[in-house]
Amino acid sequence: MSIFKEHKTSADRSATDRRRHKEKIEKAIREGVHNIIAEESIIGQEGKKKIRIPVKGIKEYRFVYGDNNQNKKVGSAPGKNIKRGQQVGDKDEPAAAGNKPGDEAGVEYYDVEITLEELAVYLFNDLELPDLEKKAMSKIISEKMKRSGYRSQGIRPRLDKKNSLRRKLKRKASAKRMGLHDEDDRFPFHDDDLKYKHIKNQVSETSNAVIFFMMDISGSMTKEKKYLARSFFFLLYHFINHKYENVDLVFLAHDVQAYEVNEDQFFKRGHGGGTMVSSAVEAALEIISKRYFPDSWNIYAFHCSDGDNWPNDTEKCLDLTNKLRDLCQLYGYCEIEPNEERIRWTDPDSTLSNTYQTLLGKNFKIVKIEKTEDIWPAFKRLFGGKLGV
């Protein structure tokens, strides 16, 4: 004689453990993203594009046998015609008898698929934009029409046919239940059935930002350096885009003179010759005065260079950069110096990072990048925030 009873606890017993598991996945994603941000495949991707991030550490490792020809598995196939050497599909790959999931290597994978937008959340949530001054006009008011519920009255084009029909059918069913309606009879729409979509004006505020990406494309900027610069700019763009609704981008490439170019040209264009940084800064100032009035735009400027500048340009450059800095929320200077070029013919004292030392302050920061692994730390140094330096 067995006992039967209603199961008592209504508590969701695995809730705590599910939360811990989720935290682990998210932590792994956060740790994983930093390793992949410099990967070619995600650079230059659109925000909606999905990317796969291999997430480590959620696996429960055990001693297991490798999946190779020493490790024979056995399957059954009653009624099927099989022969030696025949290929067995991976599709319905079976777990061998007695195995719990996860006992075998390679069964588990935790590639988490996320969009770049989600990635930005993981990457940037702990970072802060330097909130230096609230721009009076930085919020532009715009009105949008937005759906908002239903009304029983409205204009014909806004009639919600599906909803109205559903209401009619409901009424019909209940009439039938009450014995008030016979299936053969006509059952017309009633005014009460009709529902109209309601539309409301919604006021929204938009915040604007413009980013000036300036890059040295002179002969000394090798492909490798450009790649580092590009990765760095990519992060900057996504970060700022994540924080503002409207982001304008201005790409300024320069050697001895500045060129305003599009994104594609910016990263692909190569030039020979010397370097005059002042040209780009001057161009930026000009564009600001023409198109991005500082009172209504949050301005960010980032400059990537390998630090070589013509000595006789230094003074002018310093002067102009100082002016530009005053207009910017943040001016970041990123010096790229790939490892193998440590010993250079230039005098280290003459690099731009040295020249710029005098400008250092709340809205002027200098970072250095030698290799892809440096990009994230450099980025964090720029935006500090909760992650610290």
Next chain:
Amino acid sequence: MSEWSFEELAVWDDKITSKAKEYDLDWFPIMYEVCDYYEMIGHMSYHGMPSHYQHWSYGKTFERTHQLYNMGMEGLPYELIINSDPSIAYLMRENPLYLQILIMCHCVGHSDFFKNNRMFADTRPESACIRFRSARKRIQSYIEDPSIGVSKVEDILDAAHSIKFHTDWYPLKKLTHKELKEVYLEKVKNDETGDYEDFDLDEIPLEPDYDLLGFIAEHSRHLSEWQRDVINIVKDETQYFIPQMKTKIMNEGWASYWHYRLMNELDLPQKHHIPFLKSHNQVIRPHIGGINPYHLGFTMFKKIEERYGLERCFFARETSHDESFLREYLTEEDCQELNLFSFSKKRDARTIDDISDEDGWKKIKADLIKTVGLNTIPKIYVDLIEPGGVLVIKHEHEGRDLELSYADEVCQHVMTLWGDVVKLITIVEGEPWEI
């Protein structure tokens, strides 16, 4: 609303139990708890134990089961019964009456197996639930202890779980280090052959120790009391579950054999009988390209009954485990009927190595045995402690190489527990290998 009532369940239970007693089945009293599917997979994630300590891995298991359920496996007649006295079993509220009857028959088979199979002799079913609850409370107290906290507890649990199967596999009382030393002291004293001339009585361990968890808990120099306790909790749990791992095929086969037999003798009304047959066929269908333990176990018990009579089935359920069961009873004819084949991963694809013809079936039987019970778990033992506290563990290579990327991670975990350097010695592609 369910289409059945508790009274109906009780009526069918009476019929089932009296039928089962006619066959001399001998099981623990069963307590059925009726729950919904969400609670069901909740319990499944904790191996059915009513109380179990918390660890994120069970949350992961839940998510996976839940996902499978949503992917359309919901038709499966989930059954869940634990080896305790009384046996606790769960019935899903959503299931129709015939399925409840089927699961109740199935549970009688499991409970009988728990109570009578020799492997379970030391599992102490009467106190199982209490022990798990105590373990839960202790771990909870460590989590809540401000000087310990959840991450430290998780570190130890993560590490202990990685070697949880590496403990005593046999229901023999293991000698403590001290007792073992006595044994060897006697041997050295009465050494007439000279075999023990160079025997070092101070060496730890004195003989290869396969109980990694127990060894580390006993000999690590760095563990605090609560950490030892956590390791022992994991060890106790594994020892409780090892008999079930050893007898998965037999246990499911036995329960399926009996649900089929009892159901057919219950005089089910036609409206229950046909869906029952459908569910039964679904449960014991062969998994093409894999082994369904329900199918293999059910087929084997049918064959044994045909060949040697029901008495022999009872004998096997008492004395065998999956490995010995297959070794003794799986014949060439069975291999052919099941159309068993062996396969493995070659360079770029999985191909069939052998099929169950006259030449192949013995090899396949041997390969099958290698994949049942505890044979999927590599044998690892503590070899010695090198000067400086280096723990040397060895893999007893029997033809299959370890997956090194995994072994590497496990060694990290072992180091967490041991507190000093850990070395693993194995063989890879015929060459000695050290991690």
